[in-house]
Amino acid sequence: MTDKPTSPTTEGSDPGRRRVLAGISVALGGFAALLVGVPVLGAVLKPMVQKEPRVWRKVGAVNDFKIGQTVAVSYENGGTKPWAGVTGRTSAYLRRDTSTAFTAFSVNCSHLGCPVRWEQSADLFMCPCHGGVYYSNGDVAAGPPPRPLAEYPVRVNNGDVEILTTPLPIDGRVPKAS
């Protein structure tokens, strides 16, 4: 423990050479770290940008729904993995406006995403978490929600009602059907 390291003037240990060796070591180490680190970070962070396929999902036949009535429907998400189980499914509120026109609302409150409940007799959506309320057209009626309920693309296809799978509307924006 007490011996001093050999004097730095020993052959081959001049300060210039040391600086080069240190520089090379740090640069090589950095290279190896990037070589592995970039793909590792990419793999971990890919959900931030990865797009899932968008699919039209049948939620029922047109005549299953009464005009003017709003009901909860459920369907499978776009890119669901087999091991997602029931968590691969999602819900929407579907209202039949006319014989051919439907509106589909996100069930997620625009405040913090809690599931709003449709109150048929009151004609309102109400959120259990912080008391947000929406009118039947999805507009904010009261409470903290900053935006109306998001609307999902919905269509009638061969007598079936279909909803386009849509990412959770985090900032209220729903990408258009392509």
Add this chain to the structure above:
Amino acid sequence: MFRRIGNWIEDRTGIGELIGPVMSHLVPRGSAWLYVFGSATLFAFLLQVVTGIALSFVYVPSSSQAYESLKFITENSPLDHFLRSVHYFGATAMIVMVGLHMLRTFLFASYKYPREASWMSGTVLLFLTLAMGFTGQILRWDQTAIWSVVVGAQQAGYVPFIGPALARFMLAGESLGGQTLSQFFALHVFVFPVLITALLAPHLWMVIRNGISEPPKRGKPVDPTTYKEEYHQLLEKDGVPFWPDAAWRDVVFAVLMIVTIVGLAITLGPPHLVDAPNPTNLVTEPKPDFYLLWYFSVLALIPHAWTPYVIIGGPGIVFLVLFLLPLFARSGERHPLRRPWALGAVTVVIVGIGAFWSLATWEPWSPRYDAPPLSAQTIGNVSPEAQAGAVLFHDKGCIECHRIGNDGGFRGPNLTYVGNRLDARELTWRIANGGYNMPAFAKILSAKEMNDLVAFLETRKPALSATH
């Protein structure tokens, strides 16, 4: 024989050389029972590591199966049931101890020179501990857990610019799915514990390097130019070795804590699993566990327009203020009675959290979906229009937020005696136009319904209730 083995190990490894000075280092006298919370937090963390590892032997981190495995753990396997209980109460203990540890270091201004970095690393550890709590609650993977992921993602979505990307990271995709639970499992079991351990190392090392702060004395401010010298003089004059003179209290307290955790685990059991996770079951009220419950109330009660700023800015500012505190208050008085602002801040924080907490237990802002129709007794002997209005009061959802007698919600004003305050015109105007927390019912009610409802509300007067 044992001695020779011991000597051999010491000679080859030098473990004693490493630990000896740690055990025998001098600490100031008088550092008594208030100094045990840091070590208690550490012991709670170790308990969490051990019980967590053991739980991972039986838990299945799969979005489709986790709930079933938890049900098995909770209902069919007594030892695992016990583990899960201990892990839960250990988490509770860790959060409580972190809180007390922080309160003590703040009140004694232990964050001042030269222990600024101890406090700063502690601030990060505090947030990591909360992150462990939140991710752990998600691993319960019941109905509350999956909706908490959605709420967490939506909350992250308020971050400027990168919000939606952060939200997708939390969901591990565009919505809940097969990867969501795997990701929370990885965060809870690998990422955050590794980060905590990595920060604990310097946090503990600095205790050895700078010593624990001596109990504050009034009129003896910290002066960075002389503090270290004075501290060393204090130790040389009056210090006692950490082991066992000071450490015995840490041991006694930690053992008490662990006995309490085990006792609670046996008597109360693990947290209740609510329904199986199901994103299509919309009759659910997700709520955070106790340590974040108060924040849930804050978000309900702040002015709505503030939401986007408070939701992210609030925790952000709290973190920055805590983190930077020692840089702005590195010297000066340490005694709490000489720091009125610090005492005031602690009082405000404790009273504030307590108040929001107690509100969260009955959530006055939440609609009472299950409020029964008003009873004939409450309605009283009124005209047929008012009778019809009383039915509407329930059916149109008024009762979910307004109270009459002993029925109904709390969001809006109590309407038991509203007939005293407002006349028919005012009632009509209010119902038709709504307000800050009330929908406008102009388009929802027909003219007759409006008349009936107003007729009913007009009858709500004390005289009426006195007659029955």
